[in-house]
Amino acid sequence: MSNIQEIKKRRTFAIISHPDAGKTTLTEKLLLFGGAIQTAGAVKSNKIKKTATSDFMEIEKQRGISVATSVMTFEYKDLLINILDTPGHKDFAEDTYRTLTAVDSVILVIDCVKGVEEQTERLMEVCRMRNTPVIIFINKLDREGQNPFDLLDELETKLNIRVRPLTWPINMGSDFKGVYSLYEQKLYFFKINKTKIESDVAEVSLDDENLESLVGERDAYQLREDVELVEGVYDPFSEDAYQKGELAPVFFGSAINNFGVKELLDTFCQISPTPQPRPTDARKVEPTEPKFSGFIFKIHANLDPRHRDRIAFLRICSGKFERNKFYHHVRLDKDVRFASPFSFMASAKSVMDEGFPGDVVGLYDTGNFKIGDTLTEGEDLMFSGIPSFSPEIFKELINLDPMKSKQLEKGIQQLTDEGVAQLFTLDLGNRKIVGTVGELQFDVIQYRLEHEYGAKCRWVPINTARACWITSDDKRKLDEFIRLKGNQIGYDKDRNPVFLAESEWMIRMNRDNNPDIQFHFTSEFKTESVV
Known part of the structure; x- marks a missing residue:
């Protein structure tokens, strides 16, 4: 098979969501429909009876959250599909943002009860920056949630993207009967079904008189009214607009019950982009x-x-x-x-x-x-657009077992190499300062140091609000600044000097007093602007 044919076969996408929206559950069910796994385990908030396939770190199994991006590959309908299941927790946003640079499209999972949440907005901002094509899956229709039209309005307003429903729910919660596919003109009947992947489908148009006998007179009337409003208010679905990141198709379902997942997967296979430039x-x-x-x-x-x-x-x-x-x-x-x-x-x-x-x-x-x-294969170029973040929380790493100093040193070096935290070393006393974007990362690092490296530690908060990399065209002035600020100067893993500032005011004051020193928010000096 030629390279061109291989490229056309491939689909690489990420699943993103706010925590507890059902992202890892949906990932598991896509693998189930793709034949990559044989049984589905139930994933519920912070209790996992059978751990989700994509959560393989021990701490993920215990807490019931995804804290590392997982990669899964399976074949479906002559396509090779690569899923990147990302951390939902905001403290691991940096890992998710970087993962979005490696995919060609995204499936966004929304909880029909909670609607658009803060983390969802932040993730979508990254997608919008790159015009990444997005499919939206509104999950948990077996629960009493928000009105579907209200959800669609919220999606457009908060996520800055036009939406187009391709399926439409018939009620929700205890009265949820299923969804009508506007794309296929089929009725999919809902059943509580957590392990099997069979579906009950009727091919029926909205003007078919059999609709009443299938869903009842009241719901048939409401469905026709809703679909008429959908067709009148929302733009027709355009595959081109979707692939340009301008229009997001919307599906409704219940991932834990395997409902709505196959329709999502089949449509994804038809419209999603092949690998992009x-x-x-x-x-x-x-x-x-x-x-x-x-x-x-x-x-x-x-x-x-x-x-x-x-x-x-x-x-x-x-x-x-x-x-x-x-x-x-x-x-x-x-x-x-x-x-x-x-x-x-x-x-x-x-x-x-x-x-x-x-x-x-x-x-x-x-x-x-x-x-x-x-x-x-020899060309000197560097792929760009991989985001880097300045830490928001800083703590000192204290070794609790001097006999395991080498293990601690190796562990913290390797774990911070993963990019979810940054390590700064103060030459004075060889103190190790770790900076992260969220508190949970400290728990994960501490857990992994003990269970993977046999090193015990504790964290001591320090009075630091910002880390700024410092450079200067005048080496003498840079050396003098480092000498004067000795107890506030750390070094990153490449021995670049970093000013650990107590406040934004402290950065401004030092910048004004030292015009020959440049203060940077990230370590990418060549591409990032100075403070």
């Missing part, structure tokens, strides 16, 4: 180009705790990736090759001999990779 610092890279290129969007230590492995997640952007072939590591300016690259099925891995644009490849890493690194 990617911007770099030099030019736009087309997926159909013959030469290989790709970038690292995630690093995960101890995917298998028994083997202490460190995995870099590579998104292929062009050409063909081949096992045991040498590729150019642009940042390090050296050639590397991979004897055992693999594809994913949650925590299960299988060695792959070749990969094509859209595929996500796992690479065993001995410390060569950072997030954003680019591999090519």
